[in-house]
Amino acid sequence: MGRSPCCAKVGLNRGAWTAIEDKILISYISAHGEGKWRNLPKRAGLKRCGKSCRLRWLNYLRPDIKRGNISPDEEELIVRLxxxxxxxxxxxxxxxxxxxxxxxxxxxxxTLAKRLAKPTSPAQPSRPPPPPPPSRAKRKTVPPPSNSCSPRRPPSMATRPKVSRAKPNKSLRTFPSQFSLGSSKPVIPIGDDRAQLLAPPPPEILQTEGAVPLPTGGDSLSEGQLGDLGFLDFSEKMLEDWATMCDGADIAASTEEGKDSMLDLESLSYLLEEWP
DNA sequence: AATGTCATCAACCGCCAGATG
DNA sequence: CCATCTGGCGGTTGATGACAT
Structure with missing residues (x-):
């Protein structure tokens, strides 16, 4: 009864990924594509949990990941969102x-949580606190059973091998330019083992997919203001309108006033669901 | 130089929702 | 309709490096 574990926990590598493991994973996904994470480790010859492979790929190895510091524009956007x-x-x-x-x-x-906790922070949001966590937050809070098949922290983690993380200079930490999405950030020479593992991505990755051109009206950001955020598919005004709707306005009415050009379907459906 | 403390972030976990048989 | 599988999410941990003492 109950769920089967996502994978057999015995005999699997844990902790930090090695360059060889990364290379294997990259090679396999390059050849076979993403998905089928459960079987991927076995097929690829990795002694890793499928979830671990997925996480490694999505958070670290994907060629379209934009490395480097969060820009002020991105930071503000994160705060707003x-x-x-x-x-x-x-x-x-x-x-x-x-x-x-x-x-x-x-x-x-x-970073942000601490900074925003300070009342005098320039990034202090002017908006009310975020809405309560959605339905997903209804998860149970009971502690896991002691005989859980996957202990909270496996013993091996305590003896995780000392792997050099090769953390570059934080002020310049970024990914090679061929992986950036039009970013104008400074790029450091490849000192990261990740870069050596990755081949240049296919050209289509460098294109902004599904993006809606920014409005050309005066209320949108100028080209200079856009800076690194030129790839974003919405403007400041769109965010403002969005936020206004979230602040208690009549969402249903607002969304019928041609706002389909302002909000993507995902956002709109979310608003309609979460702010009835 | 040695030690302690803090900040960062990769990797892990349990849980959930949708898909599938 | 039900049980199971699969992919995905958010919260948390702990190794590591940077900085302070």
Whole structure:
């Protein structure tokens, strides 16, 4: 009864990924594509849990990941989106191409949350607190059973091999330019083993997919203001309108006034669901 | 130089929702 | 309709590096 474990836990590698494992995973996905994570480790010859492979790929190895510091524009966008969406990191990350939910979540927890806690912070949001967590938050809070098949922290983690993380200079930490999405950020020479593992992505990755051109009206950001955020598919005004709707306006009415040009379907459906 | 503390972030976990048989 | 599988999400942990003492 109950769920079967996502994979056999015995005999699997844990902790930090090695360069060889990364290479194997990249090669396999390059040849066979993503998906089928459960069987992927076996087929690829990796002693890893499928979930671990998926996480490694999505958060670290994907060629379209944008590395480097969060720009001020991105930061402000994260703050705004968090005010609107709460801790829905995947949704927030979905509006920041190249950024992962894990990265944004980490950035929020380590940097923004602390900064925003200070009342005099320039980034202090002017909006009310984020909405309560959506239905997903109804998870149980009981501690896991002691005989759980997957202990909270496996013993091996305590003896995780000392793997050099090769953390580059934080002020310049970014990914090789061929992986950027039009970013104008400085790029450091490849000192990261990740870069050596990755081949240049296919050209289509460098294109902004599904993006709606920014409005050309005066209320949108100028080209200079856009900076690194030129790939974003909505403008400041769109966010403002979106936020206004979230602040208690008649959403149903608002969405019928031609707002389909302002909101994508996902956002709109979310609003309609979460703010009835 | 040695030690302690803090900040960062990759990786893990349990849980959930949708898909599938 | 039900049980199971699969992919995905958000919360949390702990290794590591940076900085302070």
């Amino acid at each position: 968090h005010n609107l969406l709460g801790n829905r990191w995947s949704l927030i990350a979905g509006r920041l191409p190249g950024r992962t939910d894990n990265e944004i979540k980490n950035y929020w927890n380590t």
